[in-house]
Amino acid sequence: MKVIEKKRDEELKGNVEKDLISHLMDTKGDNGNLLTDEEIADSVILLMDDGHDTSSGTMMMLIKYLAEMPDVYQRVLEEQREIISQKKPGEKLNKNDIQKMKYSWNVVNEVLSLFPRIMGTFRKAKVDFIYNCFFIPKDWMIWWTRSSTHNDPQYFHNPEEFDPERFDRDTITPHSFVPIGGGPRMCPGKGKEFARVEILVFLLNLVQNFRRNLVYPDELITLDPMPTSSRGLPIYLNPHSDWSTMRVLTISMQA
Ligand code: HEM
Structure with a gap:
């Protein structure tokens, strides 16, 4: 958090070298507001x-x-x-x-x-569907693997x-x-x-x-x-x- 505060100070003084944190400071979240320091x-x-x-x-x-x-x-x-x-x-x-x-x-x-490095991750089913004779209900979390x-x-x-x-x-x-x-x-x-x-x-x-x-x-x-x-x-x-x-x-x- 101290690094972010320091970056904010530098930006205010116009003394900025753009880096990842400065780009994130300019980024808006899903709610349309700028990201908080925690985010x-x-x-x-x-x-x-x-x-x-x-x-x-x-x-x-x-x-x-x-x-x-x-x-x-x-x-x-x-x-x-x-x-x-x-x-x-x-x-x-x-x-x-x-x-x-x-x-x-x-x-x-x-x-x-x-x-x-990553074997797979989760996805949420958006609709009910049948896969290989198995019924998968909407909203179930499904694990997809690269090995398949x-x-x-x-x-x-x-x-x-x-x-x-x-x-x-x-x-x-x-x-x-x-x-x-x-x-x-x-x-x-x-x-x-x-x-x-x-x-x-x-x-x-x-x-x-x-x-x-x-x-x-x-x-x-x-x-x-x-x-x-x-x-x-x-x-x-x-x-x-x-x-x-x-x-x-x-x-x-x-x-
Ligand atoms: C060989 C190197 C890498 C591999 C094999 C890899 C693999 C993956 C995989 C499998 C996912 C999940 C994707 C999905 O759910 O569809 C992922 C997500 C992600 N990766 Fe990588 N990655 C690599 C390098 C990097 C690097 C260098 C960065 C950042 C500098 C990075 C940042 C991320 C982030 C932030 C996500 C989450 C995306 C999201 O949930 O929207 N990855 N990566």
């Missing part, structure tokens, strides 16, 4: 909470899959090196570079398909196989690929785009600089209910011997 604080906590475990857990599973699949790792590395080789020393990544990370993003999507489509061969060919190219090759049925949900309550656009940028920039920096090996190659991933590594997924980071790390360490995302 602003709740929204910041919601964003931090929803945005942290989801992205970090996806990165964890990404590291595990890349360490276990050298051919996938090699293709990601080649794609990232190609992008970096076109940059001047010290030049920052931009949106265009992110767009070029097609294979890398397919790999992330495949990780999200097999091990999405991600693991179904009707929607994904060989769903258990790690196959990032399916996202280029196959036509994905609308609403069958739902790691970030669907409909009006799906992971908000900015959250989705933010996650994409942070995961891909992380991936680029990791893959460009290091080869990784899992300390415990057979480490178990358990569901609690989010995918969690049983021993914290420690890894060895070995710098590449054939690539200058100097030029890539400077890379971050351009605003």
